[in-house]
Amino acid sequence: MSVPHPIPFDSLREQLASGEITCERITDEYLTIIEQKKHLNAFRSVFTDEARERSRLIDKKIATGTSGPLAGMVIAIKDVICMESSPTTCGSKILEHFVSPYNATVIKKLADADAIIIGKTNMDEFAMGSSTENSAYGVVLNPVDETRVPGGSSGGSAVAVAANCSRTALGTDTGGSVRQPAAFCGVVGLKPTYGRVSRYGLVAFASSFDQIGPFGQSVRDIAHVLQVIAGHDRHDSTSANVPVPDYLEHLTGDVRGLRIGLPKEYFADELNEEIRNAIHGKVEILKQRGAIVKEVSLPHTEYTVATYYILTTAEASSNLARYDGARFGYRSPNAKDLTTMYVHSRSEGFGAEVKRRIMLGTYVLSAGYYDAYYRKAQQVRRLIKQDFDNAFREVDCLITPTSPTTAFKIGEKVDDPLTMYLSDIYTVSANLAGVPCISIPCGTDLQGLPIGMQVFGRQFGEETILRIADSIEKG
Ligand code: GLN
Numbered sequence: 206m207s208v209p210h211p212i213p214f215d216s217l218r219e220q221l222a223s224g225e226i227t228c229e230r231i232t233d234e235y236l237t238i239i240e241q242k243k244h245l246n247a248f249r250s251v252f253t254d255e256a257r258e259r260s261r262l263i264d265k266k267i268a269t270g271t272s273g274p275l276a277g278m279v280i281a282i283k284d285v286i287c288m289e290s291s292p293t294t295c296g297s298k299i300l301e302h303f304v305s306p307y308n309a310t311v312i313k314k315l316a317d318a319d320a321i322i323i324g325k326t327n328m329d330e331f332a333m334g335s336s337t338e339n340s341a342y343g344v345v346l347n348p349v350d351e352t353r354v355p356g357g358s359s360g361g362s363a364v365a366v367a368a369n370c371s372r373t374a375l376g377t378d379t380g381g382s383v384r385q386p387a388a389f390c391g392v393v394g395l396k397p398t399y400g401r402v403s404r405y406g407l408v409a410f411a412s413s414f415d416q417i418g419p420f421g422q423s424v425r426d427i428a429h430v431l432q433v434i435a436g437h438d439r440h441d442s443t444s445a446n447v448p449v450p451d452y453l454e455h456l457t458g459d460v461r462g463l464r465i466g467l468p469k470e471y472f473a474d475e476l477n478e479e480i481r482n483a484i485h486g487k488v489e490i491l492k493q494r495g496a497i498v499k500e501v502s503l504p505h506t507e508y509t510v511a512t513y514y515i516l517t518t519a520e521a522s523s524n525l526a527r528y529d530g531a532r533f534g535y536r537s538p539n540a541k542d543l544t545t546m547y548v549h550s551r552s553e554g555f556g557a558e559v560k561r562r563i564m565l566g567t568y569v570l571s572a573g574y575y576d577a578y579y580r581k582a583q584q585v586r587r588l589i590k591q592d593f594d595n596a597f598r599e600v601d602c603l604i605t606p607t608s609p610t611t612a613f614k615i616g617e618k619v620d621d622p623l624t625m626y627l628s629d630i631y632t633v634s635a636n637l638a639g640v641p642c643i644s645i646p647c648g649t650d651l652q653g654l655p656i657g658m659q660v661f662g663r664q665f666g667e668e669t670i671l672r673i674a675d676s677i678e679k680g
Pocket of ligand 1: 332333334335357379380383517629
């Protein structure tokens with residue numbers, strides 16, 4: 206069966222306009238592939254009937270010239286983003302039967318733009334993890350090598366795109382959960398600037414870090430989706446009232462004069478040679494195209510993982526207090542009174558990693574340890590942000606690896622949380638500093654596993670990193 210994936214979205218739109226293809230057919234083709242790739246466990250729910258019905262409606266709009274900018278775009282949504290009348294499990298048993306009463310802003314914007322939402326994707330419980338092994342609904346398999354993890358926490362969304370189950374997908378990135386699975390599965394993933402995309406209707410993990418971001422097989426697809434979901438939202442006071450540029454217009458391929466920084470701390474001696482060489486190869490191409498490359502320093506890099514895990518667990522312990530058996534989802538049948546209802550519902554409803562983080566977060570916020578851990582980490586976060594401000598005085602973007610390794614084996618790190626946390630070493634800084642960052646495929650290692658490379662930009666400078674990523678993608 207022909208998959209519409211490799212066709213650029215603009216060409217697909219022309220085919221739709223000329224009647225050569227219909228949204229209904231595109232949707233059916235993706236639904237067929239979803240069925241064929243069911244064993245990957247990428248989806249939590251598939252909207253077969255709704256998607257078909259919507260596609261017929263959009264075909265009518267196309268015929269009358271009234272369709273929106275994403276007509277023909279099939280998209281999957283991480284199951285942490287609320288969709289009215291649909292389950293939103295967040296990969297957790299505690300929300301197994303939770304049905305959202307309203308739509309997240311991104312869902313409304315996608316629907317208004319005539320995108321077709323094909324289903325909700327599997328994920329690490331409450332987006333905590335780097336391998337999608339922490340879902341209450343089973344492990345997600347990497348389509349490149351099914352014995353390996355797809356990365357996490359948005360593993361289902363990355364796999365949906367990599368396995369051609371949907372053209373694009375939305376994930377969320379609190380510390381790398383869009384970029385690292387994109388790298389492991391060989392697709393493109395963007396974490397926008399904090400505040401660029403509304404978080405209204407996104408179930409919170411760590412509110413000062415969380416951002417919704419798109420996955421695609423091409424930078425152009427990412428730009429098309431970002432164009433629609435970006436922008437101020439009065440329902441989210443942390444969404445920024447900053448104009449949204451025309452992202453597609455910036456994909457000129459011209460990188461002449463752009464200053465690229467290579468932070469020396471991200472290319473330390475321990476870095477895997479294959480990953481280092483793959484990235485240097487791409488940087489060399491950018492240089493030949495007229496970019497200016499120089500080494501820079503982000504001196505507080507060694508503190509990023511510790512700072513991230515103190516602050517995000519603190520925020521998570523507070524955000525997850527709402528799952529108490531009374532208001533949302535699971536209530537233990539073993540409850541005898543109010544206290545045992547809280548204790549049993551939470552003990553039975555949450556998985557091990559979520560409990561670990563709630564305990565860590567409660568600890569760093571407790572009276573005796575607040576100053577030593579939480580306050581100190583806030584101060585270090587400021588220093589990390591300043592590192593980026595200083596670097597961006599010298600250069601326009603930074604290029605680094607996305608992950609210290611390619612996709613690891615299922616089960617390899619699951620019993621060793623510290624090793625798992627350390628695998629986030631290159632991604633968490635973008636969330637600590639609030640800057641945008643994209644991961645793009647950058648060849649494969651000797652085992653044929655995809656290598657990812659990151660491009661960091663200035664706050665609200667998505668157009669620059671998209672331009673560089675697009676130039677790299679062109680080969
Ligand atoms: N892997 C990181 C963590 O476990 C990032 C998660 C995320 O970005 N949601 O916290």
